[in-house]
Amino acid sequence: MTNNIIELRDVSKSINDHSILSDLNLEVRNGEFLTLLGPSGCGKTTLLRLISGFEDPTTGTIFINGKDVNGLPPHLRHVHTVFQSYALFPHMTVFENVAFGLRCQKLPKDEINQRVAEVLKTVKLEKYAKRKPDQLSGGQQQRVAIARAVVNRPLVLLLDEPLSSLDYRLRKTMQIELKQLQRKLGITFIFVTHDQEEALSMSDRVVVMHEGCIEQIGTPRQVYEAPQNLTVAQFIGEANIFDSEIVAVDGNQLTVNIQGKHRTIKSPRSFAVNQKVHILVRPEDLRVWDHAEVENSNNMYPGVVEEVIYKGTTVDLMVRLANGQLVAATEFFDEDDDRLEYAIGEPVFATWLSGWEVVLPHETP
Amino acid sequence: MKHISSSSYLTAIYLFFYIPILVLIAYSFNNAQYSLVWHGFSMRWYNDLFSDSDLWVAVLHSCILGISAATIAMCIGGLTAISLYRYHFFGRKILYGLIFILILSPDIVMGISLLILFSLLQVTLGFWSLLLAHITFCIPFVVVTVYSRIVSFDEYIFEAAKDLGAKDSVILTRIILPLLWPALFSGWLLSFTLSIDDVIISYFVAGPDFEILPLKIYSMVRLGVKPEINALCAVTFGLTLTLIVISQVILRKKP
């Protein structure tokens, strides 16, 4: 018996000969918080609907708890969904909404009352049991939707962009609450979002999807710090990309040519001499120096400040390099360093510490 | 200035709508047979009216017809609207288009075509022919009323119910019907009114043994102005008004 609660084997889905998902393989571990992350239209919601049973895969098999669920209707899968719009029944009270699934199973009344009360307490809504959905705030409605699903004790809870209709502040609070709730319940959560920040901050593992394919599966740190390709790198966080060429290889020590300057960098991947590569540097890793601070500009790239964006804890700079490329740099305020007063048009040097970059094979865009 | 001109325009149109009806009601209390001049308040035309047993038979017939037609049309139309929304099936667009054409098709064409049908099938013209005809012209209005309400729902509530283990029958009785009853009720009311008011279609498919109110009024009106008809129209108008107010009050309340 494996520890995987859900397994997808070569799952594809096409609608009207239009391929939505192709050859997906995915293993969801029991008890984890897994996020499906991708831009809208990447197929993440379709994947969720395949798992929940609202749609059937064109080819491939889905196992839930080791059982092939092909053709099994949604409510027999021990998987429940929290919908984007919550889909609360507007004519029922909170209690009736939550009790709905249990009543469909025709459980005894006492057990229903007890389980509903229990779950309402867990989501801190016990005082609102008699209210109707339209008398609740967005965050409360959200919790009713979750309560309505978890009261049936599913193996897996599927959440389809459940936070997207909340405002920014409430979303932040709900992110924390959801994460805590998941730990408390010990249920596997599969969470769909297009917000990379949300994905990184909540998940145990992130599945990055693009155009119906899984690009990378990994912990938030892995997908951010070691993206497997340009798509992942560009979708998760911002990235400056330098086109470059390998000049020399010595073990995992590479010498590359970036805009006419040679640099020595490290990469766990192996590359051949003359191979074209992308060098990826996150804005927070890019350092900007003004001319007075620099003595040796060998390893540095000259440019001109084009835009200064003050953000409170950081200053974002847009720097136009000598070859015309625009790069972004995020400078953190440092109490010892008051030289963050950059002027637009000021000539500067940009560089980064070797080892903080990521080297990816060249992709034709 | 602009305000004055627009309110006087509104007033003019409202007067156009209401003066004839109000005059009619006023005359129904006038103690004179033909005169336009006020001869004092009188209830005698109402007495005449309420003692006209033929008329009461027609009213009774119309009510039976209206209630049955509206109820059956509400059931069939409601089920159709729900199916149009919930299921994907062959000919869904054709069905929708057909219902639309039926609303737009002229009453008179429907009247004669049903007359030909009934005469070929040798259906005796009377209650049953009227009932079938009335159900037929009411169904599309119910479908449109209910459908426009059902599309305003969050489509995911049906999926959510299914996800929680509800069978189709449970979804129908516990989710759809409780949410839809205002729309079903207004569909019923619309059908009832259409049935009670219909002259054109009924004119073709009614038989001599089953007289209904609109045709009775029509035949009375054709014979000329009589104070008794004034009273009848006043009563009917009063009833319509009551129904409208009731429906407004009930439909204003949200589920």
Next chain:
Amino acid sequence: MKHHDGILKFFSLSIIWLWLVIFALLPFCLVTLASFASHDDIHLLSFPVTFANFQELNNSIYVKIFKQSFYIAGICTLICLLLGYPFAYIIARMQSRYKSLFTLLIVIPFWTSSLIRTYSMITMLKPKGVISSILMALGIIDKPLSLLFTDTAVMIGLVYNLLPFMILPLLTNIERLDNRLVDAARDLGANRFTTFRKIILPLTMPGILSGCILVFLPAMTIFYIPDLLGGSKSILLGNLIQNQFLIAQNWPLGSAISVVFTLMLAILLFIYWRSTGKKEHREFL
């Protein structure tokens, strides 16, 4: 379970399809067939199949009635639009808290039996009726004016009956119009007239078209309005069909008239359908 769900679907769909086929499609096919039947004194419909009914329609009397019906219905639609549009516009943009009352006052005539409303017009229009008496009292005319049994009376009756059908779709449509669009147009320097022509009119076109359809179609066929208010000359298509079926007992000819009439309407509706791009068809209730 699947089986059970299927039953409900099967039941609903078969009942509506059966109903529509038996009571809508079949009867219409029968009318079409009847229009090719022959007429004799014993049978309402009989063989052989003939085109005679359609040839008879070429008769100048029938052509004249067709023309007159379309003309009167057209004028009536135009009057309703001209009267109804400003009215609907004022109510729709009204800020008053009595707005729902004003709307209700339009809904009431909409729901009141049109037969009764037609009848109420008789009292207004007849010689020694209300209008005539008022005009005489004001000294504008010196002998009773009989408006009743004229084409004018038919027109007044039609407009009186059908105006709510123009106003209500317009009202819903104009209410949905985003006020900010009008403000934006004014802000960008458009004057009242340009704003109306370039912004308001195109955006309320669906309402205008639904209203026109809802007025134009019945205007030709409400046979009891010409019957009660018009003279013997005022015969519209509705009266013609009714005569052929119930008085002349010439069903084939009546059917032929209906078929030609339906075809003309179908063409009109098709043009409308194409011009609005098939959307917004459930606008009008």
